[in-house]
Amino acid sequence: MFFKRLKASGLGQNSYLLGCGEGLAVVIDPRRDIDEYLELARKNDLSIAYILETHRQEDFEFGSRTLAAMTGARIVTGTHELFGHSDIRLGDEKELKVGTTRIIALETPGHTPESVSYAVYPQDTKDKCWGVFTGDALFVSETGRTDLPDPDQTGENAGILYDSIHQKIAPLGDQALVLPAHGSGSACGGNISRRDDSTLGIEKETNLVFKVSRMEFVDHKMAEKLPRPPYFTHMERVNLMGGRPPGLPAEFRVLQPREFQKGMKDAVVIDCRLPDAFAAAHIPLSYNIWLKGLPAFGGWVADENTPIFLVLDEPDHLQEAVTSLSRIGLDKVMGMLAGGVESWREQGLPIYGLGTISAEECTHWMREHKVNVLDVRDDNEWAKEHIPGAIHTFVGYLEDSIPQLPKDSELVVHCSVGHRAGLAASILERNGFSKVYNLLGGLCAWKALGLPLEKTE
């Protein structure tokens, strides 16, 4: 029985390919770039017969429709109207038989109203559920956020989610594998475990939803403050129709420095190097988003109509960059800089630099009161612990909430390790700040040195 979790790097998203006997297979929640599914199916002699959607995803574009057109597979969803078009609408507790495997749809609303889970019964496990595709209802050590459909109904939805998990999923038994739509790193859950493999029995021991009362769970969810990326709305819209075909850039150029300089005028430049390299030298006004951060943060600086120019560490990174952006609907990648920042410099074109600083040095500066510390982690992280005296704005909101400080004030930016701070530093530079330092190692280094922390009451 072929089974494979396909993780989307940077996005924390899981899709799955499951062999169901007689050569038939199902794909659960496919991404827009469907080559991986096709290749796996081919190599394992599997015919993709059905595509199962757990819900209208918010954080990536579906590949359902493309995959269906290509393979003849039929799209399966729940019955809720928010699912848009699908070939088979499976009611609560209704069964789909694929090859020798039974798949039972379970309505599990709460994260979104239409959310469905799918419980799987291969022939040889008889009446024991082998595993359950939980979508964004139940994650490993976490549950789906409940603020997306309507922030004012976060609490009510939390209650609905609690019931879905306890009444629909929990009864499947301790032995069932938990197969969620997201893992660590996703924007769809606050604190998903970095452990991907779990079972209901393990979750019952460790997941908050099983440790507290319904009321406590509602309170917990209402206290959660998760960023709401601007591209979520776009995703929901296109996913209603099963997503769009993969965005092959119709135009894409390897640009020599002066051509790049011309092209970038009306576009956004994203420099995908790590923050240290960016700090040492970069193209003025470029954004710094490290490669693995593109799917999570690209959507904060560009939308589906923004022309994008890329600066990369090495040309082989292009494919990952384009795919990452495409997964969140950003298709207008116009070109990349030939030879990277090195060739730019060799032409004598203007470069900017930013400062870097270590945690220890930072404490010296703070002691001498000559520096502001800006924490750009999200609200939950800030609430849990932060540097005393720091100010706070989540990196995603920074461009709209530039600190009201003199543009020549010294500003140390930090996040947990330095990546998001790199983006923040580039945003501050774009907004005129001239003395920005990235605290490399971030709060991790700070804590490793035993420096003081405080938390929000």
Place this chain on the structure above:
Amino acid sequence: MFFKRLKASGLGQNSYLLGCGEGLAVVIDPRRDIDEYLELARKNDLSIAYILETHRQEDFEFGSRTLAAMTGARIVTGTHELFGHSDIRLGDEKELKVGTTRIIALETPGHTPESVSYAVYPQDTKDKCWGVFTGDALFVSETGRTDLPDPDQTGENAGILYDSIHQKIAPLGDQALVLPAHGSGSACGGNISRRDDSTLGIEKETNLVFKVSRMEFVDHKMAEKLPRPPYFTHMERVNLMGGRPPGLPAEFRVLQPREFQKGMKDAVVIDCRLPDAFAAAHIPLSYNIWLKGLPAFGGWVADENTPIFLVLDEPDHLQEAVTSLSRIGLDKVMGMLAGGVESWREQGLPIYGLGTISAEECTHWMREHKVNVLDVRDDNEWAKEHIPGAIHTFVGYLEDSIPQLPKDSELVVHCSVGHRAGLAASILERNGFSKVYNLLGGLCAWKALGLPLEKTE
């Protein structure tokens, strides 16, 4: 938490790489070709700190010693003397702490006296066992064979195994992942499921060891008749010392046809193409073992001192062929035929052919009484169902039990689908039979056509 099952194609063997927190990792039952472990560790920023052996394996060579020398990892085993050298001998129920993860050794004899399982408790699952590396004690839907240490004690060992599973493994709880040393296709268990992912809760529902009494289990095991490959003894011997370094052939030549012809005189030629291609044209006296069959059947026609010459479908198959043979200790691969059988033929060198036959045609022939049917599947398969009127010898034993028939009698050979029959046909040809036909599609095709079967009482 990084976790990955590494399956050895054709061997049905599983090894595992498990991240344990703080950048440390353990490898369970590593194979001789250790590059895959090293690369995975590197890509995931993991330091391999320990190597866990579940038992002295019989069907492949360990890479423990090499991996330990390379990485500085320490080898962990149980306390039984059959483990040979190891750095840490962990007593029953004793704990090894790696990073933030606790690993508990559980003595689970039965398959072999020294067999140990390892139960894993990552920090975040608290007192719930996350998963258990069961070695050859408990497989998915199957248990380890108990006839290896001493065929006369098969029953006694079966009882011991039953107790190990019920008393040591079962109590870990339904939620625990079952992580055995073998999957489908292994020579170490009769009927392992093709489903790799399982939990104790699922096994309790489906695995015979949990459905019958101790006495019934003993009877079942005593009735099992599994082939005992000749290379098992060699494996046990070298594995006592943690295996040998990967066997880079010291000499390896791409040979033009006439050089190949010279070299093969005192060697064994293995033709790794599929049986149909082999049937159409092959080098006289070559053995036919399809590529994926090398780890399971290579050890029946060669031992560690046999020079081997390879005929391949395409040169890219060489790496897999050499690795497969190396895993079972066959290192003396001397060369391959440049251009395959095609270049051989173009030189006008002698070729032999074998017949092929379809199931339907075979029934006609049988009706006219002009043909013998030889079934070369193993004893268990034969007992379960076979073609009425067929004779039976397991392919592994065929060279020592050539049918007592005139060399010019027509002989249809079959297995389940045609691979093992291909090897059998080549063995028969080597022994002088001139009219051998491979029933392509084997018993599968026979059954698909609804042709009659019988089973042994």
Place this chain on the structure above:
Amino acid sequence: MFFKRLKASGLGQNSYLLGCGEGLAVVIDPRRDIDEYLELARKNDLSIAYILETHRQEDFEFGSRTLAAMTGARIVTGTHELFGHSDIRLGDEKELKVGTTRIIALETPGHTPESVSYAVYPQDTKDKCWGVFTGDALFVSETGRTDLPDPDQTGENAGILYDSIHQKIAPLGDQALVLPAHGSGSACGGNISRRDDSTLGIEKETNLVFKVSRMEFVDHKMAEKLPRPPYFTHMERVNLMGGRPPGLPAEFRVLQPREFQKGMKDAVVIDCRLPDAFAAAHIPLSYNIWLKGLPAFGGWVADENTPIFLVLDEPDHLQEAVTSLSRIGLDKVMGMLAGGVESWREQGLPIYGLGTISAEECTHWMREHKVNVLDVRDDNEWAKEHIPGAIHTFVGYLEDSIPQLPKDSELVVHCSVGHRAGLAASILERNGFSKVYNLLGGLCAWKALGLPLEKTE
């Protein structure tokens, strides 16, 4: 200075990527599948600035237009109207400056009226021509065929070609690299050398066009009898417009045997295995074209509107198969058989077999007069040498010229080594012949054994 020849396997076609200084590059005669150019340019920090076409190719689809749209490169041709659309029409002896490199167009008609060669002068070779892209005018050891535009004007065009080579190319000097559009295996030249690297000085020593008089050359060309594949016309038509975008199959399915059986009803099945495997067992009525033979022979059994179903040795061959067919305009690949012929057989579905025979055995059969020998090589090969008593039809013409023999007559088919004979055997089987044998090793084996040959006067 980056320079690379990109050979299209099976097609014998060469395209080139040439770095010209200042980060700019040109592509010469790009194929439809342009990923390779894009990737090479990216990895080497090159901006593709121009695409040079030597002539309206006949044997593969151009990727010029797609590559131009993608990269912003401009398409460069000669001035002849047969070039269809292009951005820059370069007159005879006119120069294009790219980066620091000068490129001079030279009108070299003969193969086709519009044919142009491009002589290259990098900055550091000063007035010495570094190399010349000769298109189909001058090959290594051969010249382009002159029968394509109009078979009745083969001789006249041969004279024109002779002049082009002597007057335009030869004067570039012995030192110049010869960089033609085709190498060995192409359908565009009779006997191109398997040596790819050559210079004008070497050609002057070895190429017939430099060894004989104009009149002798014309006679030689008029005696040449090269097959004219049916897809040439389609190619010429689409290439007028710079080719079409790469044909991503809009539908493509991995089909289980019974679905494959349904689908193949109104389609053509191409079995891409080697002829021996095909001979042993294949799907009734399938064509046999070995993988590397698809670009040369696929166009003889299907056109751009034919739905195609593939049988492959292994799933990894799919990409090559689809690309090969796409290069000659065959885009309607509908699906492949999951598990290959093996899974087909396991279902008990009908299989056919063909015979194979060795050269030696064939002589015995011929001596006993019980067999017809059919040679399916092309007219030139036949004229040069053939088996006494054989009959002859080129494989491409076979379906339209089935031998007038009883359908149950024994028929040995051969080519040079056995590949084309495999296709011929499958065609004969489709046309009702029931006793067809492929002479494996073909004329090569025949000659290696010193068996008698004769040639056409």
Place this chain on the structure above:
Amino acid sequence: MFFKRLKASGLGQNSYLLGCGEGLAVVIDPRRDIDEYLELARKNDLSIAYILETHRQEDFEFGSRTLAAMTGARIVTGTHELFGHSDIRLGDEKELKVGTTRIIALETPGHTPESVSYAVYPQDTKDKCWGVFTGDALFVSETGRTDLPDPDQTGENAGILYDSIHQKIAPLGDQALVLPAHGSGSACGGNISRRDDSTLGIEKETNLVFKVSRMEFVDHKMAEKLPRPPYFTHMERVNLMGGRPPGLPAEFRVLQPREFQKGMKDAVVIDCRLPDAFAAAHIPLSYNIWLKGLPAFGGWVADENTPIFLVLDEPDHLQEAVTSLSRIGLDKVMGMLAGGVESWREQGLPIYGLGTISAEECTHWMREHKVNVLDVRDDNEWAKEHIPGAIHTFVGYLEDSIPQLPKDSELVVHCSVGHRAGLAASILERNGFSKVYNLLGGLCAWKALGLPLEKTE
């Protein structure tokens, strides 16, 4: 006729695989990591029959002996005693017949006394030389250095080389391909062209050796000042015996930061990132050698007995790093830092930073007289043009010639683009300088901005 140039990235070294007919091939000047030759031979159905050495190389270790042992190939050299062991010693103008190809040895001393070139005559080029493997005698646009055997005899050897080229190589004809042992980037020739493909006819037009008199050539060579890397001596010694087997590190660890910190105490740390990333943050006292620079500069900071610890941008760079170092005999790579400098920082471990500066800013600083500019390019580059007022020491000699300046003086270091300056900056930091700035873009940027230059009289 298979033919391929195999370039060693960073080393500027060329080896070649040449098919010679009848399935036989020769390898010319193989590197120590022989997998590439073996794989190419395999894929192209070639038996490697001979290994040709042009001379005892100085800048990389030979793989001849290993390749010979593996494949049974015989090692061919000239007759000079400096060749050490070889199987066949081919006298001047003596022929070796391989398959259908004739290879003629030509004694071409000058670079070294034993240097031999090999002229190649495939069957179909008859008496025209197809190409000549020139070793380090004749490069594209350059000739081999003549100072290596004895700096005092540079001029005498230059005369010998002039004669070798004019008397032995030139007569082969304009049409012959020039196939040297080095391309651009090599330490064995001063100014090799970045164009790899050349012919004798082109060289005669462009190469100084053909443009000047013997006396002028001698003067030119005596004026050349090329660095002499310390590892050259080691290479010459091991190459006498045909090189050593590829250095698989017997120990190699992925080290978490604190383990790395322990291990590096008695070792050399090489940080293989680009100089900007290094400047922003690095481990104190580490050397900075960019990945592609390892083969050229690794040998200046470590010898064959130095334990080496690596810091990489990404783990996938490890293979290239280890291979690059191995090619120049540095096998003691002990480990790499897990997670790179990022994980180091997250632990709060100490980091150092260096400054970067643009060319424009540098002019401001110079104008204000507050900075020293140190040029670390080689003597030839310096002589040709340099920044007025700069001081000069070649990076390779820097550790032994630290500038006599106060350790707190501001120091701008530059090379042509910034790579070698990165190494120089790290050397200066190791020697106590605290205010070092890398002029990113180097002299290239300086020139692009039209800033003033001067040259040595």
